[in-house]
Amino acid sequence: SFAIETATSLVAVDAQRQIHHAKKFLDQLQTIGKPLVALFITHEHPDHHGGISEYQRRGKEGMPVYVTRATAEAIDKDERGFIALGRQILKEDFSGLEGRITNLVNAGDEIEIDGVTIRSHELGPGESSSMSAFEPVRSGVLFCGDLVANRMTPFLFEGRSKRWVEQLKAFPRSFGHVEILYGGHGAPATAKELVSMQLDYIERFRGRVASVQKDGELSDEQKQRIRDAVAQEYPDYEPVAEVPLFVETNAAAVAKEIALGENI
Secondary structure (H helix, E strand, C coil), X not given: CXXXXXXXXXXXXXXXXXXXXXXXXHHHHHCCCCCEEXXXXXXXXXXXXXXXXHHHHHCCCCCCEEEEHHHHHHHHHCCCCHHHHHHHHHHHHCCCCCCCCCEEECCCCEEEECCEEEEEEEEXXXXXXXXXXXXXXXXXXXXXXXXXXXXXXXXXXXCCHHHHHHHHHXXXXXXXXXXXXXXXXXXXXEHHHHHHHHHHHHXXXXXXXXXXXXXXXXXXXHHHHHHHHHXXXXXXXXXXXXXXXXXXXXXXXXXXXXXXXXXX
């Protein structure tokens, strides 16, 4: 989660995975001494909205929750069952967005909050099926969700790594004015640095998988070799989600994607 500080209030972007994480973040915001008046959600993955009930409890009464139409649709469908799984595993420590969205926005919509204009951007399917971003106009800053993760192992489970690469390559053309990116995982940094690092990681990973996959399949030994090679190349990269066999699952998903015709 991140917060935008306006003259008299705070606006949050994303709402943590669990309610107890949300409480810690909101305790930090409370020290600023300004009310939380709005919340924006960047995409459907539950690690970005599982703590929303705490935001609504501690935000101003009737606080708006802004979500793009594509993200709202993806949440309703929950095609991969991630939201249902989060609720099953985390139980009372998970709330989720269902029934809590108050405002649907489209690409290009501008929302005025306490003198700050926030523009909505729809990035399309990539890391998730509905990637969106929110930009405080004329700030040089973009809150881009999981478009980038700073020095962390990205989530490639959904098999859209090629589309993600295309998003990253298009970024300088669409957002050349953006100087700083606040990504979904890791610290904010310059747009040039984060986009370059993310693109490099995914392209290298795709190339490594493509060189050994056969008809979309990898042996356990091949997946382990990929994991070991990635660990050697990126020794300090923690996964963005606490999932067993994270790199191996990334590799299996990318292998299937490549076999289906997503050329590197």
